[in-house]
Amino acid sequence: MNQFSPKTLLAGLAVATALTSVSAALPAQAAELRMAWSQDATGLDPHKQTAFSSLRLLELIYEPLVRLDADLNVVPAIASSWEFAEDARTLTFTIDTNAKFSDGASVTSADVKASFERLLDEATSAAARSNFLSIESIDTPDDATIVFNLSTPDVPILVAMATINAAVMPAAEIEAGTVGTEAIGSGPFVLESWEPNAREVLSANENWAGGELAIDGITISVLPDEMAILASLRAGQTDFALLNDPLVATLVPMEAGLELNRVGVLNYNVLQLNPSRPPMDNLLVRQAMSCAIDRQEIIDAALAGEGKVTGPLTMPAFAQDPANLFCYEQDLERARELMAESGVDGFSATVIAATGEPPVAASEAQVLQAQLAEIGIDLEIEMMELNVYVDAWLAGDFDMAVAQNGGRPDPYPMYNRYFTNEGNLAHVSNFPDDELDSLMKQGQAETDPAKRVEIFQAFESRLAEQSPWLWLSTGYSYTAQRESVSGFTPSPTGTLFGLVNVSVE
Amino acid sequence: MSYVVQRLLTFPLILLGVSILVFVAIRLVPGDAITAMLGTEAGLLTPVQREALAAYFGIDQPIWAQYLRWLTGLFQGDLGISSIYGKPVLTVILERFPLTLQLSLMSMVIALSVGVPLGVLAASRNERPSDLVVRVLAMLGQSTPNFVVGILIIYVLSVFFGFVPAMGTFTPLFADPLASIAQLIFPAITLGFAFAASVTRISRSAMLDVLSDDYVRTARSKGATPMSVIWHHALPNALIPVVTLSGVEFGYLLGGAVIVEQIFALPGLGRLVLDAITQRDYALVQGTVLFIAFNFLVVNLLVDLAYVALDPRIRIGRR
Numbered sequence: 001m002n003q004f005s006p007k008t009l010l011a012g013l014a015v016a017t018a019l020t021s022v023s024a025a026l027p028a029q030a031a032e033l034r035m036a037w038s039q040d041a042t043g044l045d046p047h048k049q050t051a052f053s054s055l056r057l058l059e060l061i062y063e064p065l066v067r068l069d070a071d072l073n074v075v076p077a078i079a080s081s082w083e084f085a086e087d088a089r090t091l092t093f094t095i096d097t098n099a100k101f102s103d104g105a106s107v108t109s110a111d112v113k114a115s116f117e118r119l120l121d122e123a124t125s126a127a128a129r130s131n132f133l134s135i136e137s138i139d140t141p142d143d144a145t146i147v148f149n150l151s152t153p154d155v156p157i158l159v160a161m162a163t164i165n166a167a168v169m170p171a172a173e174i175e176a177g178t179v180g181t182e183a184i185g186s187g188p189f190v191l192e193s194w195e196p197n198a199r200e201v202l203s204a205n206e207n208w209a210g211g212e213l214a215i216d217g218i219t220i221s222v223l224p225d226e227m228a229i230l231a232s233l234r235a236g237q238t239d240f241a242l243l244n245d246p247l248v249a250t251l252v253p254m255e256a257g258l259e260l261n262r263v264g265v266l267n268y269n270v271l272q273l274n275p276s277r278p279p280m281d282n283l284l285v286r287q288a289m290s291c292a293i294d295r296q297e298i299i300d301a302a303l304a305g306e307g308k309v310t311g312p313l314t315m316p317a318f319a320q321d322p323a324n325l326f327c328y329e330q331d332l333e334r335a336r337e338l339m340a341e342s343g344v345d346g347f348s349a350t351v352i353a354a355t356g357e358p359p360v361a362a363s364e365a366q367v368l369q370a371q372l373a374e375i376g377i378d379l380e381i382e383m384m385e386l387n388v389y390v391d392a393w394l395a396g397d398f399d400m401a402v403a404q405n406g407g408r409p410d411p412y413p414m415y416n417r418y419f420t421n422e423g424n425l426a427h428v429s430n431f432p433d434d435e436l437d438s439l440m441k442q443g444q445a446e447t448d449p450a451k452r453v454e455i456f457q458a459f460e461s462r463l464a465e466q467s468p469w470l471w472l473s474t475g476y477s478y479t480a481q482r483e484s485v486s487g488f489t490p491s492p493t494g495t496l497f498g499l500v501n502v503s504v505e
Numbered sequence: 506m507s508y509v510v511q512r513l514l515t516f517p518l519i520l521l522g523v524s525i526l527v528f529v530a531i532r533l534v535p536g537d538a539i540t541a542m543l544g545t546e547a548g549l550l551t552p553v554q555r556e557a558l559a560a561y562f563g564i565d566q567p568i569w570a571q572y573l574r575w576l577t578g579l580f581q582g583d584l585g586i587s588s589i590y591g592k593p594v595l596t597v598i599l600e601r602f603p604l605t606l607q608l609s610l611m612s613m614v615i616a617l618s619v620g621v622p623l624g625v626l627a628a629s630r631n632e633r634p635s636d637l638v639v640r641v642l643a644m645l646g647q648s649t650p651n652f653v654v655g656i657l658i659i660y661v662l663s664v665f666f667g668f669v670p671a672m673g674t675f676t677p678l679f680a681d682p683l684a685s686i687a688q689l690i691f692p693a694i695t696l697g698f699a700f701a702a703s704v705t706r707i708s709r710s711a712m713l714d715v716l717s718d719d720y721v722r723t724a725r726s727k728g729a730t731p732m733s734v735i736w737h738h739a740l741p742n743a744l745i746p747v748v749t750l751s752g753v754e755f756g757y758l759l760g761g762a763v764i765v766e767q768i769f770a771l772p773g774l775g776r777l778v779l780d781a782i783t784q785r786d787y788a789l790v791q792g793t794v795l796f797i798a799f800n801f802l803v804v805n806l807l808v809d810l811a812y813v814a815l816d817p818r819i820r821i822g823r824r
Contacts, residue, residue: 036673042542042589042784050546122553125561127546129554181591196589197780198772199674221673223770227656231663232672386544387536387785394540394548405545417549424549 031216033485033504036229037242040197040222045180046167047119047126055164056242056496057220060202062167062185065093065112065146066158070263070491070498072315072409074158078107078168078186079146088153088447095144098209101170102190109140114171116148118179128165130424131413132157153445155452156412188213188500197222214487214503233258233480239504240481240488242496245359246306249478261479263490266314266407266414269307269358271351271368271470273400276430280349280399284342286467291327291335292375293368299473302363307473312415312463314407314474315492318456325464335375346376349399353381354389358404364472365402396428407474409493411456412444419463431468512806516799523798524579524791528572531782531790538562538588541785562588564787575791584795585788589780594792597777602796604675605773608689608696608765609758613751615697620704621747627705628712629735639705646702655695655768662691672770692769696762700754707750711743718742744815752808759804760797 041054046062049055065079079093099107116138119126134154139147150157160166168186173179183191188210189202203217221238223229226248232238234255243249252260273280273289280286299307309328313319322328327335339346351368353361362383369379379400384392392398408414418429419436426432439459446452464471477494484505489498539558540547550558559565566574578585584594627639663669671688678685715721716739724738761775774793781789812819 048542050543122551123557125550125554125558127543127549127554129551130549195674195772197776221770223672224767224776225656225770228659228669228672228768228770231659231669234663235667235669237669237672385534385536385783387541387783388534390540390544390547391535393545425545428545428548 031214031504033215033218033240033499033502034238035218035220035240035242036223036232036238037220038222038224038226038229038244041194041200042196043180044183044191044194046164046169046185047115047124047128048180050127050165052494053242056494057191057200058167058185059164059187059495059497060189060218060499061183061187061191062164062169063099063187064161064164064166065095065168066162067497068159068162068409068491068493068495070489072317072492074162077162078112082158084155084158084447086447088155088445089150091148091150091158093146093148095146096209097144099186100207100209101184101186102205102207103170103184104207105170105172106143107168107186108143109146110143111171112146112168113138113140114174115168116166118169118174119166126165128160128163130417131160132166153447155447156410156444159408159410160413162409188497189218192217210500213500215499218499230255230480233482236482238482239485240479240499240502243478243480246304246475246478247359249476249480250304250306252478252480257483259481259483261481261488261490262476263492264308265475265477265492265494266409267404268310268312268314268407268474269303269360269364269402269404269472271400271472272398272403272429273467273469274396274398274430275468276396277399279342279344279347282342282344283466284338285344285347286470287327287465288335288338288342288375289372289377290464290467290470291331291338292377293371293470293472294330295322295328295472297330297371298364298367302360302367303473303475307475310471310474311460312471313411313456313460315409315411317409318411318453318460320457320460325461326467328464330371332374339375346378348378348380350380350382351400351402352389352392352398353383353402354386355383357386357389358475361402361404368402393428396430411459412440415459416440416444419459429468431466433462433466433468435462436466509806509810512809516802519802520795520798524576524795525572527791527794528575529568531785531787532568536785537564538785538787539564541783562787575788584792587781587786587789587792589784589786589789594788597789598774598793598796601772601774601777603677604689604771605759605761605775607678607685608693608762608771608773609755611686611689611693612696612700612758613755615693616700616704616754617747617751619697620701621708623701624705624708624747625712625735625740625743627709628716629731631713636709639709643702643705643709646698647706649699651695651699651762652764652768654698655692655765658691658695659768670769673772675772689771692762692765692771695765695769696758700758703750703754704747708743708747711746712739715739715743741815745812748808748811748815752804752811756801756804759800 037053039053041057042051043049043054046058063077065077066074067077069075078095078099080096082093084091095107095109118124120129120132134150134152134157135148136151137149169179170184173182173184188205188208190205192201192203194200200220204213223232226243226245229241230248233241249260252258273286275281295309299305309322311322311325351365353365365381369381372379393401417423417425420440421432421437439455443452443455446455479490485502487501487503587594587597590597623639627636630636659669670691676684676688721734721739724734761773761778763775763779766773766776778793
């Protein structure tokens with residue numbers, strides 16, 4: 001037997017690491033959370049930012065009037081209570097008098113008013129402005145009361161306000177034009193420093209009205225390769241991480257000492273058809289395609305099984321069982337019949353997809369290609385860099401597109417842009433339909449929750465039956481953590497606000 | 506000396522060409538800073554909002570006007586402001602450069618200190634087993650992509666030793682030399698791996714050439730020891746191709762090691778350019794590429810000068 005066997009060497013190393021980690025754990029109370037993600041925030045102005053990481057960062061620094069809990073219920077944030085007038089044309093909020101900005105100033109109705117006026121000002125260039133166009137005027141009867149007067153009954157505006165894009169910022173900062181550089185919010189953390197694409201340092205905001213935090217702060221490191229994030233978690237350099245790639249996420253539970261948090265999200269994977277181009281303008285062709293694809297097989301083959309078949313509505317409160325929707329079970333015979341009936345004898349088309357966005361886009365396109373070949377459709381896959389893809393997508397310049405689109409807790413803000421006649425992205429969906437338009441408008445004005453569900457389910461059934469797009473699946477959002485971290489609750493919106501309850505041993 | 510001046514005089518012309526090429530190329534690619542920031546949400550902007558953003562990013566004017574503005578700035582030593590970092594482009598580049606320089610130097614030291622001895626060894630044992638082993642290793646090293654080597658190193662370190670090099674930010678050499686070298690040693694090995702393999706192959710074949718030369722036979726016949734023949738007589742003359750290779754390779758390394766920086770999460774020039782391109786930070790792309798091109802020119806000049814030092818017969822610049 002060798003004197004220096006690998007075993008003794010490893011045992012020696014293990015003792016050495018054990019010793020060093022004990023000494024390292026003693027002085028600090030480990031009250032700082034070391035977090036990692038692969039894509040960094042792209043800016044600090046909550047009204048303007050739309051990138052996933054930016055929103056996740058800003059949700060820790062700023063607060064909207066209301067936010068969504070893990071079950072997508074609207075719960076208090078800066079506002080302690082709110083009320084719609086009966087005609088859904090006035091929405092009144094009472095502001096929590098304890099709410100303070102990180103510089104110590106109280107949050108008043110004047111700050112809320114200034115924030116919404118900034119959001120609505122076209123010079124601000126806030127993409128989220130389109131959700132708030134029904135705001136006609138804003139009154140501030142006193143410091144703690146704010147009243148939104150709406151031009152039309154608009155129930156979903158409350159949910160639209162529950163995003164960080166409607167964050168409240170100090171009126172003084174807006175006046176000074178320092179929003180986006182100073183990052184003064186009323187949220188649980190204060191941004192101490194930000195080196196783009198490298199690191200941000202957050203410290204606990206002692207002025208936060210939501211209560212005391214169990215951690216002193218968070219350091220977020222940008223590690224672009226998710227396998228490296230996994231290695232860093234394994235080696236104990238990172239406590240908590242956000243993961244995008246389902247293939248990396250599925251490796252986490254196999255690691256001793258690591259835990260995976262997985263929660264179904266509102267985003268959906270979809271094959272967008274372009275109904276303005278033949279033969280996709282033919283309803284029978286679109287329906288044949290819907291019948292020809294096997295949605296579960298796409299999930300199994302392209303998403304490593306990480307997803308659920310979904311119809312257009314992904315929020316549990318509105319979604320119906322996909323089995324009720326048109327041709328959600330693969331039916332090749334019917335697909336061939338529909339194709340024959342359509343008079344189109346097979347065709348070729350190009351499908352665009354973005355490289356790495358989502359990570360599974362290319363595999364999804366490949367499975368779709370194979371499935372649609374069964375009914376004589378010859379798909380050519382064109383992979384594009386994300387920006388190039390976005391450019392083509394926004395111009396509506398594609399036959400078909402593999403996409404992962406954002407979901408909302410309410411169907412109206414989620415689909416209003418695509419399937420109402422004046423929707424901002426109607427030129428991308430290219431599917432003007434009076435019935436969809438009218439159902440959307442009914443849903444916007446209806447105040448009775450049960451009736452809203454009924455209206456939007458009719459909307460969903462109509463979409464699935466008309467098949468302008470083929471909705472495929474909805475996935476999960478993943479965070480991974482070391483066992484020393486506890487208390488995090490994930491949310492379908494992807495928010496990391498659950499970090500306020502986290503403690504590190 | 507006049508040679509150096511002559512070469513230096515061509516620099517501005519080459520850099521001007523590079524700048525025009527990059528300026529046009531990056532703007533020909535579909536998508537702009539607005540779609541890079543907002544993604545598909547950019548479709549929700551009204552025309553007024555779009556114009557406001559275009560003015561903010563400085564892309565509201567015709568391309569030649571943008572170029573003239575950039576060029577005017579350049580002559581005043583101003584490379585523009587990076588939209589990602591909100592800082593002058595030159596400041597951002599100079600913050601990133603120390604890492605890239607140190608990483609390049611470390612990989613070069615590794616490559617040369619491994620590659621040259623191995624090449625010499627192989628050449629002196631031509632066609633014997635040790636030569637074959639070195640040649641197979643060199644072939645393997647050259648054909649293994651560095652993302653494979655990098656990921657493998659991280660995997661082995663984290664699984665078997667519970668350790669990964671510090672990631673995310675960089676500890677500069679002057680702040681903490683040990684930590685700095687420790688952080689870069691594995692990325693440097695990753696980069697040095699293929700580099701060492703090329704050095705091995707080049708120095709082996711150069712050595713073989715030289716060893717068959719007359720003066721080597723003369724040295725042997727005069728009774729020089731085999732060691733002395735190899736190290737004193739043959740090696741200095743075999744180094745010229747190695748210097749050429751190292752120079753070119755070093756020039757590439759100074760341009761940033763995109764993949765290795767990505768895997769090891771190092772904030773170097775490679776990732777800077779990549780992020781600048783994906784986020785359509787035009788000023789930053791422009792400035793960084795210009796900086797990299799300048800480095801490349803300087804390194805090439807230095808390589809040429811090194812020839813003179815190595816081989817007194819070479820007299821560049823004189824006809």
